[in-house]
Amino acid sequence: MPSIKLRAKALEGGLIEVKALMTHPMETGLRKDSAGELVPAHFISEVIVTANDKEVMKANWGGSISKNPYMAFTYKGAVGDKLKLTWKDTKGGTDSGELVVA
Amino acid sequence: MKIKLITVALLTALGTTVTVAADNDIAALVEQYIASGFKQGEKQHTERIVQDETQKQCTTYRNKIPSEMQKAFMERERATIKYPESGKLSGNWEQGQKTFTDGFAWRVGTIMPDKPDAVRGGNCYACHAADPKEVAAGNIGSTLTGYGKLRGNTPETIKYTYEKIYNSNTYMPCSSMPRLGHNGVLTPEQIADIVAFLVDPESPVNK
Amino acid sequence: MSRLTIAGLVTSALLAGVAFAAEEPNADAYREMTYGDRDANPALLVIDRGEELFKEKRGPKNVSLEQCDFGLGAGVLKGAYAQLPRYFKDTDRVQDAESRLLTCMTELQGFTVEELTKQTFANDKRNEDNTDLEALTVYIAAQSDGMKINAPAEHPKEQEAIKVGEGIFWRRQGPLDFACATCHADDKKRIRLQNLGNFSKAGVDVQKTMSAWPTYRVSHAAVRTMQHRMWDCMWQMRLPDAQYGSPMTVALIAYLNAQGKDGTYALPGMSR
Structure with a gap:
């Protein structure tokens, strides 16, 4: 199952709007389990989006971002751009999704 | 019918x-x-779905008890009221503020029960405004802001307020308000503290 | 006592004046800001998972749910949720989407009701992902996005479910003396800042609610279905756990959908 839902659409003025939903538990490191023990932190710490292999957005995230996070941004681009979103998390996990701007 | x-x-x-x-x-x-x-089993407390006479009547008449039945209804409710052993119907307003604010707890079942020994509060802000600094107050019940300022701190007001909280149906058949004392949500002492929170001139309700 | 009652009336009149003058707390702008963008709904991820679960060969019989009949014929999902609950001849009872799902998962796929209902809802306190039942339900429901609430009320058992649901709505019980109607039978009521909606009359309030479920509840970080909503209300009323897909919960949903007829589904919903 794709864990990332990526959408893009061309706006006026040569801008491309990118929207992304990512499946991730985003454990803050502050939550306690039923036994009262802290659940270790496990969250996405870095998101990079490239268009035609050129970085157009980079985000550094912390534990305050919600579970299954949503992100939206715009960049100067064009229809036909090959987008790639990659995230890395604090346990060394990573995933990516790709999309051609239509 | x-x-x-x-x-x-x-x-x-x-x-x-x-x-x-x-x-x-x-x-x-x-x-x-x-x-x-409902699910069965001891943690489910299925006795809670069994209605008493009051709940039955309020269900049958959809909370509009015929006028000829109202006197007997309210007398039955009044007879349930118990008072604190100390005889003091108005207690400590600071403690009352806490009890007024705390949630009911007392949820059951196996999916997400409250701890059985969790302190029970009146969860009064769910329905009533009181301390004007608390903006997230519900509106199912009347606003209680300035309650003591408007009604005074007299023995009559205190008695009425205590009885209303202990068994709301004493004064209004099929009131939406839980019979907090009668049903055992709150103890007589906890109710007396809430009374103080409402009537005491020092309470933020009356500032 | 009569003196006190009069004093009470005067006081409430005074206080009503005060309340009227003050600005009513309103969180609508906040809600629009937070939930206005439909692309931002994490339920969309859960729907994708639900679709996979629906089409995958599963269970002891190793078949998919693609032949499940939700009322419009085997395999027809488009618009089916909008016409539930309804009477099903094969089970001889009125079923909502979720009780029907149980029927298909047992009859077609060979699961048992016991294993399916062992845990019906994700535990948000444990930060769990949605259960298979929740993912499947929101996938099925989303196929009625944009359609009107239109549960049939022709079969006598459908009419009975609506009537009984109304009776359950007004039944008072438990340590708080609550009925559904205690919170949901007057206009413009709130528990704290949460709008409640008057569901005792047909119209906008009940349409808005019934057309927005299943919803992604941000406070739970999970999709919640109507069966969860029914369990949740009973739990908040300090009653035992409602039985998933029981005639009681289905009757309540049948009543609410009858009240909310012609509301337009905006699925998946997103809310506090």
């Missing part, structure tokens, strides 16, 4: 004859559905 059974013949798409139940049959079906509608 209609006692007679109305039988209505209806043609379904298949052309068979069937019947639709009347009010009394619906009430009986409600009880059947309720009886099978």
